Amino acid sequence: MSTSLEIWDIIKPTPKIIAAIKENYNRLIERQNKAADFLDTVQEQDLYVLEIRLEILEPMAKYIYVLKKWNVVVSDQEIRDGFK
Incomplete structure (x- = not known):
């Protein structure tokens, strides 16, 4: 049985990273x-929803996932509004 390491398992979570x-x-x-x-319109939203999901939302989710894997506390407000 092989175990594959993910990037967050390999890279040390320094404050700079x-x-x-x-x-x-x-x-x-x-x-x-x-x-x-x-x-502005529902039609525009439908047209670009895939692009927005792939280019914006999925990377955002991945960043939060990595931070949590590194035991960085992330609040709901930070997820919604960003980090200070």
Whole structure:
């Protein structure tokens, strides 16, 4: 039986790496908010929903997942509003 290691198992979660992940997450939140402002109609939202999911929401979820794997406490407010 083989065990495959994931990147978060290999990389040591230094404060600098954690800060970079939080900064990238904040950029994605900003991008998500801009996308939501841009999409005025339901038809536009339907058209771009896949792109938004693949380019914004999935990476955001992955960043939160990695932080939690590293035992970084992440609040619901930080997930919703970003990191300070």
